[in-house]
Amino acid sequence: MAHFTKATSVKDWLNQRLAVEKVEKVMASEYWIPKNINFLWAMGMVLAITFALLLVSGIFLLMYYQPHVDLAFDSVNYTIMREVDFGWLWRNIHGVAASVVFLVIYIHMFTGIYYGSYKKGREMIWISGMLLFVTFSAEAFSGYMLPWGQMSYWAGMVITNIFSLGGLHMDGLVEWIRGDYVPAQAFLSRFFMLHVLLLPLAIMGLIGLHFAALRIPHVNNQDGEEIDFDAESKKYLAGDKAGSKVMRFANDFMSKDMMVVGIFLIFFFYLVFYNYSFALDPVNFDPADMLKTPAHIYPEWYFLWSYEILRPFSVNIGLIAFGFAQVIFVLLPWLDRSPNAVPASRRGAFSVWFWLLLIDMIVLTAMGKLPPEGIFSTIGLVAALAFIVLWIALPFITMNEKKV
Amino acid sequence: MHNSSRRGFMGKAFGAVAGVGAVGSLVAMKKSWDPLPSVKAAGFTTLDMTIYPEGELITEKWRGKPIFVLKKTAEMIASQTESQKARSVIVGGSEFMIAIGLCTHLGCIPSYSATEKSFLCACHGGMFNWAGEVTKVPPPRAFDIPPFKIEGNNMILGEVGPEFQAMKDSGITL
Ligand code: HEM
Ligand code: FES
Numbered sequence: 001m002a003h004f005t006k007a008t009s010v011k012d013w014l015n016q017r018l019a020v021e022k023v024e025k026v027m028a029s030e031y032w033i034p035k036n037i038n039f040l041w042a043m044g045m046v047l048a049i050t051f052a053l054l055l056v057s058g059i060f061l062l063m064y065y066q067p068h069v070d071l072a073f074d075s076v077n078y079t080i081m082r083e084v085d086f087g088w089l090w091r092n093i094h095g096v097a098a099s100v101v102f103l104v105i106y107i108h109m110f111t112g113i114y115y116g117s118y119k120k121g122r123e124m125i126w127i128s129g130m131l132l133f134v135t136f137s138a139e140a141f142s143g144y145m146l147p148w149g150q151m152s153y154w155a156g157m158v159i160t161n162i163f164s165l166g167g168l169h170m171d172g173l174v175e176w177i178r179g180d181y182v183p184a185q186a187f188l189s190r191f192f193m194l195h196v197l198l199l200p201l202a203i204m205g206l207i208g209l210h211f212a213a214l215r216i217p218h219v220n221n222q223d224g225e226e227i228d229f230d231a232e233s234k235k236y237l238a239g240d241k242a243g244s245k246v247m248r249f250a251n252d253f254m255s256k257d258m259m260v261v262g263i264f265l266i267f268f269f270y271l272v273f274y275n276y277s278f279a280l281d282p283v284n285f286d287p288a289d290m291l292k293t294p295a296h297i298y299p300e301w302y303f304l305w306s307y308e309i310l311r312p313f314s315v316n317i318g319l320i321a322f323g324f325a326q327v328i329f330v331l332l333p334w335l336d337r338s339p340n341a342v343p344a345s346r347r348g349a350f351s352v353w354f355w356l357l358l359i360d361m362i363v364l365t366a367m368g369k370l371p372p373e374g375i376f377s378t379i380g381l382v383a384a385l386a387f388i389v390l391w392i393a394l395p396f397i398t399m400n401e402k403k404v
Numbered sequence: 405m406h407n408s409s410r411r412g413f414m415g416k417a418f419g420a421v422a423g424v425g426a427v428g429s430l431v432a433m434k435k436s437w438d439p440l441p442s443v444k445a446a447g448f449t450t451l452d453m454t455i456y457p458e459g460e461l462i463t464e465k466w467r468g469k470p471i472f473v474l475k476k477t478a479e480m481i482a483s484q485t486e487s488q489k490a491r492s493v494i495v496g497g498s499e500f501m502i503a504i505g506l507c508t509h510l511g512c513i514p515s516y517s518a519t520e521k522s523f524l525c526a527c528h529g530g531m532f533n534w535a536g537e538v539t540k541v542p543p544p545r546a547f548d549i550p551p552f553k554i555e556g557n558n559m560i561l562g563e564v565g566p567e568f569q570a571m572k573d574s575g576i577t578l
Binding site for chain 1: 434437438439440443447463465467468469470508509510511512513514515526527528529541542543544578
């Protein structure tokens with residue numbers, strides 16, 4: 001039997017049983033963070049906080065929401081918005097956070113791409129990050145079904161139809177996913193289950209994996225410097241805090257992180273109180289009508305770029321292009337053939353590639369919102385082709401990059 | 405040696421039990437997501453075909469999906485092509501365009517313009533003529549025709565009659 005002694009303090013009591021001191025060191029005070037990083041490295045913490053906001057506001061919405069096709073719409077638009085004291089607050093927080101979380105995810109992703117933080121041992125960070133992106137997308141989509149308004153219904157119809165895989169006519173699969181010929185009660189109930197239980201569980205597990213994947217390679221830095229964390233942390237612990245290139249995660253880095261989180265939260269609650277309407281589509285204030293499609297349907301802004309890659313092509317080619325767009329980011333660590341893990345600005349052609357990709361995705365997003373007519377169709381088509389060409393070109397561009 | 409082979413056997417035995425259990429649960433999970441028998445049984449609708457005015461698009465409902473019914477005008481019948489004629493359903497001496505009113509691209513409901521005599525799908529800009537054929541992509545094929553059976557002046561949606569079977573066999577609809 002392990003040997004226990006009479007505890008001298010609560011901390012000692014816990015230490016003997018849970019090794020809290022050691023855990024604290026591994027996770028916080030001796031988890032080393034480079035000093036040469038900027039506010040973009042706080043985005044991960046901003047995401048974690050936004051997820052917490054989604055969870056808490058979601059719990060309150062859950063107490064009045066009714067997952068039934070006849071009741072859902074009123075339970076949200078009447079009960080929660082008008083009857084429940086501060087019900088509007090939870091709904092606005094939930095809606096705004098669901099939208100803003102994608103903005104921050106995109107910033108976080110493009111930061112990773114810019115600084116090459118997906119290679120040299122950081123591949124698992126990247127992969128777990130992309131899995132988070134996929135599950136967040138599923139979470140956002142399933143949540144969008146719940147108010148059972150016109151946009152919920154028709155987005156549900158169109159997105160589940162994607163699973164018939166065009167020319168393969170897998171209508172049986174679509175009906176299986178829906179539990180009916182069209183989105184109806186079975187569909188609403190199961191998407192409710194996914195939204196409030198299965199997907200949040202998966203997200204929490206993936207956040208754990210994402211953090212674990214960071215622990216050994218540590219975060220990258222803005223100079224692409226290869227830091228010897230063992231040597232630098234010894235220097236720090238020996239008292240040369242100024243000379244060491246690293247600092248403690250807690251409380252040193254956390255204090256910087258929380259500064260950025262504070263600024264983010266001011267902006268976030270400004271949106272929640274004064275500018276929330278962008279997150280609640282007006283068309284979704286009409287109850288679902290299975291016999292009338294809204295005049296113009298489009299997804300939420302964060303799905304527009306991939307929607308625009310689907311739209312300009314005939315159905316099968318469109319689906320192939322769409323599938324390509326969904327998986328290609330995961331392969332980035334292998335498509336980038338260069339050994340350099342330094343900022344894009346020092347990588348010549350890659351830097352051009354990075355900015356072109358960013359601009360192209362913004363153009364796709366803008367075109368996805370506009371009706372598919374005339375010049376917009378053409379711009380959308382060109383941007384969709386450019387997206388595919390950029391990714392195919394990436395291995396060739398990076399293959400010949402000089403080692404810096 | 406003796407011990408480790410015994411452990412190896414135990415590991416394999418557990419693997420076999422777990423494997424059977426895993427397959428069994430996957431089957432149960434798959435089946436629990438299937439549409440319920442009550443959903444499937446409610447899948448029939450009878451239409452009285454004598455009530456439709458000529459040249460006007462009427463939307464009926466079957467399995468929660470909109471069904472387009474258009475009684476063709478004499479002018480439409482006179483001008484139609486062979487392939488448009490092949491899509492016609494004849495009940496009680498009148499010719500009809502019958503179709504599931506969902507765009508074959510991703511399932512939005514296209515809207516009909518009586519003046520243009522054509523359908524426009526607002527979702528991704530697909531277009532169909534009055535007979536249901538595609539005139540502008542992305543939709544990959546003409547409107548699907550719901551399974552039907554003709555009985556006198558009535559039409560039963562959801563049952564497969566000889567006329568529908570013939571259309572299916574010749575590839576006019578899925
Ligand atoms: C809710 C979702 C997410 C949460 C809570 C989250 C959280 C975090 C945190 C706390 C960090 C460490 C601090 C930082 O570098 O910002 C981090 C790093 C990272 N994340 Fe995420 N993340 C999420 C989604 C994603 C996604 C979608 C990607 C893109 C594929 C991604 C890729 C990365 C990468 C590459 C790093 C390492 C950055 C570096 O080493 O410089 N994460 N994440
Ligand atoms: S659903 Fe009609 S064009 Fe896409």
